[in-house]
Amino acid sequence: MEIVCRSGIQVTGEDVCAVRDDLIVEDRIRLFLNGEYLTTLVASPDRLDDLAAGFIICEGLADRVASVNVSGKDVYVTAPVGRDIRLEVESSGGYRVLGEPRKVTSSITTTAETIRAVTAAIESDTWRRTGGVHCSVLFCGGKLATRACDVGRHNTVDKVVGYAALRGLDRSTCILGCTGRQPAGMVAKAANAGIPIVVSRAASTDRGILTAERAGLTLVCFSRGERFTIYTHPGRVSDVLAAIKKAQP
Template identity: 30%
Template sequence: MSREAKGIMVNIIRIKENKKENILDLVARETTFTILLNQKKLVTLNCTPEKYKYLGLGFLYTSGILRKKEDIVSLEINKKQGLMDIRMEGTSLLPKDISSNNLWLGICQQAEGEGNPFSFIDTSLKINPGLVYSLISEMQERADFFKLTGGVHSCALADKNGSIILFSEDISRYNTIDKILGEAFVHDISTEDKIILTSCRITSGILRKIITGKVPLIISRAAPTDRTIELAKRAGVTLVGFVRGERMNIYSHPQRIGI
């Protein structure tokens, strides 16, 4: 999608070195995207207006609602209205109140409360520190819209050979994860030996999505929370943060970063 579709020019006053000037500046466009599930409104997301299909299916997948493609009976997307109408079979994990904007978190909590904790991620994936630094650097290089606006988050899916397979930007850090995992879901890209790269702070909500997506390693330029670290330890996820230059912090399962 072009930058004109994702952004809009606005008149601003810029002050620099005590000098004021009126200029046009590019800012990120924000729109709403509503998911209808079996003819009922499920959730409305605020997002960057692109990759609606991946966002919608990624949201359903990381929420635990959508498990396999065969569950989808029909799917229609109206880009102009910002609407996805999906009909599915097997939606037993839906909470009673499906209008909640915290739906995905509610489903995760409900599943854990019913004795269905996340499966432990066990994989032989191992990479060296140099690959960590180069992958983060490449993700930043690809973040063209962030460079123009400073108003979006970035996320990527990479393999152990150092190739970035998928990339997304969005005003919401949660949406970037959903777009990546949704695209992987649609195109049958295995994630069990892959790496998630992100520019954002890693919250437990972000990590829950990654665990549901079965990704064993997440790397971020930012920091995690204490709850995120504990969850990563329990789920078998290697959590790497504060990647700057040739420095990083490893918070859980360090065996996947070879020294």
């Protein structure tokens, strides 16, 4: 990732001193779909092929992409579009596609131990250096497949999903881990990508949980240390479900 150093004046109580801090670079990326301009994404300017492919899939426009070509800050994607493109403005300065997310179909299960491993993997050196990025990870077959950092939490999901799509990984067997909150838009991204389990260190919202419930997605939030909360479809966390059944009279 691109990092720059900037000067500042740090105030601590009555003390004042000059400092130089590492800061993450923010840029604007133009995305073209099948030769037509689609949207502009505010993002960290790295892994642009993964970002663009993931955006197309996570917004439900296509299940796969045929090709991605990067030219400077412009990215050109070719994909078999499967729905009407209706965009709404996002607070981040980009756009999101309107419509209901896809249903998740997957028979995979996981364990509390794996959920904790996914949570631990979310940490990144970039976050420790700058404090200015979100991070997502993708676990496939119980192992870390990829980790992505970005100024936008949505972009981190796009990047790891795009990585999986461009390398032919079966997303229905994967677990997504995130640092960011899980409102409806974030949950919809995972659902559109066909990812059955999402683990976040942060909170969800009421609509985020409702979206996960309707999409058939297992949503795990507040995953920190030994603790986590399962909000939807707990049957995929096999040992936790067994413990609940055992405790019932």
